[in-house]
Amino acid sequence: xxxxxxxxxxxxxxxxxxxxxxxxxxxxxxxxxxxxxxxxxxxxxxxxxxxxxxxxxxxxxxxxxxxxxxxxxxxxxxxxxxxxxxxxxxxxxxxxxxxxxxxxxxxxxxxxxxxxxxxxxxxxxxxxxxxxxxxxxxxxxxxxxxxxxxxxxxxxxxxxxxxxxxxxxxxxxxxxxxxxxxxxxxxxxxxxxxxxxxxxxxxxxxxxxxxxxxxxxxxxxxxxxxxxxxxxxxxxxxxxxxxxxxxxxxxxxxxxxxxxxxxxxxxxxxxxxxxxxxxxxxxxxxxxxxxxxxxxxxxxxxxxxxxxxxxxxxxxxx
Amino acid sequence: xxxxxxxxxxxxxxxxxxxxxxxxxxxxxxxxxxxxxxxxxxxxxxxxxxxxxxxxxxxxxxxxxxxxxxxxxxxxxxxxxxxxxxxxxxxxxxxxxxxxxxxxxxxxxxxxxxxxxxxxxxxxxxxxxxxxxxxxxxxxxxxxxxxxxxxxxxxxxxxxxxxxxxxxxxxxxxxxxxxxxxxxxxxxxxxxxxxxxxxxxxxxxxxxxxxxxxxxxxxxxxxxxxxxxxxxxxxxxxxxxxxxxxxxxxxx
Numbered sequence: 001x002x003x004x005x006x007x008x009x010x011x012x013x014x015x016x017x018x019x020x021x022x023x024x025x026x027x028x029x030x031x032x033x034x035x036x037x038x039x040x041x042x043x044x045x046x047x048x049x050x051x052x053x054x055x056x057x058x059x060x061x062x063x064x065x066x067x068x069x070x071x072x073x074x075x076x077x078x079x080x081x082x083x084x085x086x087x088x089x090x091x092x093x094x095x096x097x098x099x100x101x102x103x104x105x106x107x108x109x110x111x112x113x114x115x116x117x118x119x120x121x122x123x124x125x126x127x128x129x130x131x132x133x134x135x136x137x138x139x140x141x142x143x144x145x146x147x148x149x150x151x152x153x154x155x156x157x158x159x160x161x162x163x164x165x166x167x168x169x170x171x172x173x174x175x176x177x178x179x180x181x182x183x184x185x186x187x188x189x190x191x192x193x194x195x196x197x198x199x200x201x202x203x204x205x206x207x208x209x210x211x212x213x214x215x216x217x218x219x220x221x222x223x224x225x226x227x228x229x230x231x232x233x234x235x236x237x238x239x240x241x242x243x244x245x246x247x248x249x250x251x252x253x254x255x256x257x258x259x260x261x262x263x264x265x266x267x268x269x270x271x272x273x274x275x276x277x278x279x280x281x282x283x284x285x286x287x288x289x290x291x292x293x294x295x296x297x298x299x300x301x302x303x304x305x306x307x308x309x310x311x312x313x314x315x316x317x318x
Numbered sequence: 319x320x321x322x323x324x325x326x327x328x329x330x331x332x333x334x335x336x337x338x339x340x341x342x343x344x345x346x347x348x349x350x351x352x353x354x355x356x357x358x359x360x361x362x363x364x365x366x367x368x369x370x371x372x373x374x375x376x377x378x379x380x381x382x383x384x385x386x387x388x389x390x391x392x393x394x395x396x397x398x399x400x401x402x403x404x405x406x407x408x409x410x411x412x413x414x415x416x417x418x419x420x421x422x423x424x425x426x427x428x429x430x431x432x433x434x435x436x437x438x439x440x441x442x443x444x445x446x447x448x449x450x451x452x453x454x455x456x457x458x459x460x461x462x463x464x465x466x467x468x469x470x471x472x473x474x475x476x477x478x479x480x481x482x483x484x485x486x487x488x489x490x491x492x493x494x495x496x497x498x499x500x501x502x503x504x505x506x507x508x509x510x511x512x513x514x515x516x517x518x519x520x521x522x523x524x525x526x527x528x529x530x531x532x533x534x535x536x537x538x539x540x541x542x543x544x545x546x547x548x549x550x551x552x553x554x555x556x557x558x559x560x561x562x563x564x565x566x567x568x569x570x
Binding site: 227256291292293294296297298299300301302303304305308311312314315316317318 | 366368369389390391395399405408409411419447468
């Protein structure tokens, strides 16, 4: 159990952040907006011009209001760092994001639970992307090797006319534990939504993913993409749903799950629906073992079989 | 360098490779010329040790060592590699990564040279994934570049010209010659007489057997006269094949 002063907790988080692949220097850069939250304590919150990060500590977590002012184009990515360092804990993050019209921002979020034996991390996000605004969100998790974590991640995103929402969720280091990922995006006229999930399930990981895109505005476009690799006794269910409700809207669901071993179980449920005759939504889903031809292609360059499989798996999750 | 003796392969009670004998000498480009379905790719797979292609009988000796029991990796580590006719696409693996994996730890400079040699602009391709966003011709040229980066002792090139446009073909041929100049012996498997023009020696393959071996011009002419017009193409009757083998020997 790590306890003590805010400074000690901050140092612990920075160290774990670095181990999880984060850039430690970015947390010290004054030109970068950032937020570091450990359990329910805000350890650091730095704004830059055009960005507001308002926080309120709650019993089990933090409520956050993240505002990007209209027309602001943020040069350096905003860094968010959430974590629970002890073996047990509950962290509830309620996140409200408002990206003003014509704004542009890139956000890198690191979620760190390196010692989790019995940890629950919940995120409930309500996000609005303004007209012609662009929001790029990358969330990377690091969970350690105990697998004692439950993730409940929910987001509702509204993308207004001409706006762009791109999110990438990656969890390939450590055990996933139990994960329930539920992202739903509503796209207005000429807006774009791209949801990407990449995860490596090992041990007894239990992964549920729901990516839902509603193409409600004319010319809206959406992609729900997932890449999962499962080994040991891990199981995963991926649902990709896209609804073409407006003329000339275009959507695609793309799911690949690789099963490495005999006990892992993968399920893919793509769902496409069109309620407008000028809309088009497509899907593709592939589940199977690592492709033998790919493995032998790399083996013919001198890699042994295990290394070849490793390279293919890392490529899928990159 | 490579000696293949009396090689047989039967799959589903069908003889695919039928007592094949072949010698690739050190430093040479050796063309294997054959029509579709004669066993060209199967021969490449047998030499490389691809899964599911284990000889029913016969020997393959590489640099004095019997390679019959070695895995694909082990054969590659011995110095044999294969540029596949239809190379796999691997999501998330960039051209730079793929060529870096090709043994010898080639640096970016060497990787860029290899891409140049197959007519691909390094800045445009280094960070591209070798996935379905590449055209068939681009992927083939990257396959050849990866062989160049690896510089194996024996490079097996399976139909290196398939999917390559006519403008890129001379670049490809000069790349193969350069690979040979840099020390790799080459076994080039093809149905194209144009491709074997750069070979030192050519063997004609039909129904899993080498019918004869000789200089490129002579073999191309023989191939044209006997194989392209053969009524038994792809599935020659045994007697017809015996006749061809006999004819080949008599012509010698």
